[in-house]
Amino acid sequence: MVRYSSRKLLLNRRWILVVLVAALVGAVMLYTANEGEGTLDQGSTLLNTLVLSFMLPILSLIYGASMIRNEIDDRSITQVVTSPLDRRASYLGYYLSLGMVLAIMLFLIGLVGWACFFLPAGVNSEALEMLLSYSFLLVLGSFVYSSLFLAMGVVLKQPIYLGLLYAFVWEGFVGQLPGAIGKMTIIYYLKVIGAELIPYGNITDFSNGVGVAAVVLLGLTAVLLFAGAWAFREKELP
Amino acid sequence: MTMAIVSAKGVSKWYGNVIGLNNFNMEVRSGITGIVGPNGAGKSTFFKLLVGTIRANMGEMLVMGKSPWKNPSQLRGIGFCPDYEYLPADLTGVEFLNLAGGLHGLSGQRLASRTAEVLRMVEMTDARDRRMGGYSKGMKQRMKIAGAILHDPKLLLLDEPLSGTDPVVRKELIDMIKALNKDHGHDIIVSSHVLFEVERMTHEVALLYKGRAVATGDISEIRGLMSNHPHHIVIEGQGLVGLAKSLLDRPFTVSVHLWPDRSGLTAEVSRPDELFDSMPSLISETGCQVDSMRSLDDDLESLFKYLAGW
Numbered sequence: 001m002v003r004y005s006s007r008k009l010l011l012n013r014r015w016i017l018v019v020l021v022a023a024l025v026g027a028v029m030l031y032t033a034n035e036g037e038g039t040l041d042q043g044s045t046l047l048n049t050l051v052l053s054f055m056l057p058i059l060s061l062i063y064g065a066s067m068i069r070n071e072i073d074d075r076s077i078t079q080v081v082t083s084p085l086d087r088r089a090s091y092l093g094y095y096l097s098l099g100m101v102l103a104i105m106l107f108l109i110g111l112v113g114w115a116c117f118f119l120p121a122g123v124n125s126e127a128l129e130m131l132l133s134y135s136f137l138l139v140l141g142s143f144v145y146s147s148l149f150l151a152m153g154v155v156l157k158q159p160i161y162l163g164l165l166y167a168f169v170w171e172g173f174v175g176q177l178p179g180a181i182g183k184m185t186i187i188y189y190l191k192v193i194g195a196e197l198i199p200y201g202n203i204t205d206f207s208n209g210v211g212v213a214a215v216v217l218l219g220l221t222a223v224l225l226f227a228g229a230w231a232f233r234e235k236e237l238p
Numbered sequence: 239m240t241m242a243i244v245s246a247k248g249v250s251k252w253y254g255n256v257i258g259l260n261n262f263n264m265e266v267r268s269g270i271t272g273i274v275g276p277n278g279a280g281k282s283t284f285f286k287l288l289v290g291t292i293r294a295n296m297g298e299m300l301v302m303g304k305s306p307w308k309n310p311s312q313l314r315g316i317g318f319c320p321d322y323e324y325l326p327a328d329l330t331g332v333e334f335l336n337l338a339g340g341l342h343g344l345s346g347q348r349l350a351s352r353t354a355e356v357l358r359m360v361e362m363t364d365a366r367d368r369r370m371g372g373y374s375k376g377m378k379q380r381m382k383i384a385g386a387i388l389h390d391p392k393l394l395l396l397d398e399p400l401s402g403t404d405p406v407v408r409k410e411l412i413d414m415i416k417a418l419n420k421d422h423g424h425d426i427i428v429s430s431h432v433l434f435e436v437e438r439m440t441h442e443v444a445l446l447y448k449g450r451a452v453a454t455g456d457i458s459e460i461r462g463l464m465s466n467h468p469h470h471i472v473i474e475g476q477g478l479v480g481l482a483k484s485l486l487d488r489p490f491t492v493s494v495h496l497w498p499d500r501s502g503l504t505a506e507v508s509r510p511d512e513l514f515d516s517m518p519s520l521i522s523e524t525g526c527q528v529d530s531m532r533s534l535d536d537d538l539e540s541l542f543k544y545l546a547g548w
Contacts, residue, residue: 004337011328075324079385082289083341084313233308237291238253238283 001093030116044201064149065159102142151228189213249297258283260449272436275446317386321398327371342389376407480524
């Protein structure tokens with residue numbers, strides 16, 4: 001199941017979009033490194049703003065919300081739902097392949113940005129540690145957002161609209177507001193964990209509490225996975 | 239009498255205000271069974287209930303003794319070829335079968351040998367490495383059937399497998415479906431909206447109309463029902479008053495309506511074949527001139543309405 005859906009994701013022509021996005025991130029970071037000081041703080045802020053806070057939720061939405069929904073709409077889901085697999089297991093297969101493909105894509109985008117920023121001036125161990133830390137956050141974020149947007153694609157007929165609203169307004173705008181409201185977003189908890197790992201740039205603005213953040217993200221992912229798998233099992237596919 | 243492989247008792251399925259199946263009752267036994275009905279009769283709804291992608295609102299549907307809804311293990315014994323297009327255009331035939339086989343738990347040498355065997359059965363070995371987006375309609379139907387039989391199911395469900403194919407391909411597919419039953423032992427339920435196509439595959443037929451099985455059984459019994467189906471025949475010409483009187487004396491005539499301008503008449507007959515056979519003698523006896531004759535309801539739709547009692 002994982003192989004089946006991973007292959008479908010990788011064959012998708014949206015790869016072109018990902019390459020363009022990676023090129024854009026690389027160009028912005030290269031330009032900033034050439035025009036600015038090329039410090040660790042600056043590099044971290046750019047990776048946080050461009051990749052972690054923006055690309056992660058948007059790519060997760062584009063791939064996650066459409067994964068099962070597109071198969072329902074073009075009826076290629078027939079192949080999966082008429083095979084002798086429990087639909088909950090099939091859903092888990094979709095989730096794992098989505099999370100893995102997203103994690104690889106976002107890692108590559110982050111790597112391109114990081115390389116464009118740090119390679120020209122020479123790489124040190126702090127820069128390498130930063131790459132590893134952001135990569136970890138992107139992998140973690142991929143699996144959390146996947147659980148949300150995949151479930152949305154099962155439950156909603158037009159998940160992209162609510163997904164865009166959520167990604168831009170809730171995660172993008174509300175997540176930046178001071179006070180307790182910001183804690184209602186996934187990106188907040190990712191940044192709390194990031195602040196523990198990365199001592200550079202604007203990600204350090206987030207207060208400590210890495211244990212709570214990990215539990216919240218893990219719990220949320222589990223709940224969303226369970227709800228999505230249940231909805232998929234109960235869903236009629238006329 | 240063999241055990242029913244499919245049993246539907248009082249099954250109803252509706253989508254909002256639209257009825258798919260309405261108090262539907264049917265039993266299907268081993269062999270090939272044809273499901274015939276016009277568009278919207280409920281054929282596809284019946285198949286979707288059999289594979290458990292939808293659930294009945296009322297009644298009981300059993301496939302090989304078990305309910306298919308939320309029962310994925312049941313699908314080991316069922317192969318489904320839907321009436322719609324779902325083959326990934328950018329995969330080759332053999333890649334598609336490898337993916338389908340993986341979903342059914344086949345792998346390695348077993349999958350490779352079964353894939354080769356199935357491609358031979360559907361006569362698609364030469365096209366195995368071509369992308370399916372470039373396949374003709376007939377090739378796509380063959381590949382859909384290949385995907386359905388790959389895991390060697392007991393029951394094969396073929397929803398409109400002949401639709402959109404030319405007469406040559408249709409004949410080849412009919413021969414292939416018969417061979418799947420005769421040579422490979424698959425029980426098959428096959429649907430079509432054309433009775434004579436189904437008749438070439440099997441004598442066991444069910445007629446569906448507006449969500450109900452209006453007639454089931456051997457094709458000869460259904461042919462009997464069809465021949466008793468009252469037909470409205472329109473005859474146009476000159477000097478038809480005498481013909482109208484003579485028709486009323488015939489046992490197969492139910493009623494005759496002579497048009498006010500006497501240029502034609504509409505006869506309701508119980509056995510149209512007898513009317514057609516007796517027309518030469520009727521014309522010669524009455525001296526009328528017949529310019530044209532046509533049946534107002536010589537189509538499947540009117541037959542279904544008759545069988546449904548509407």
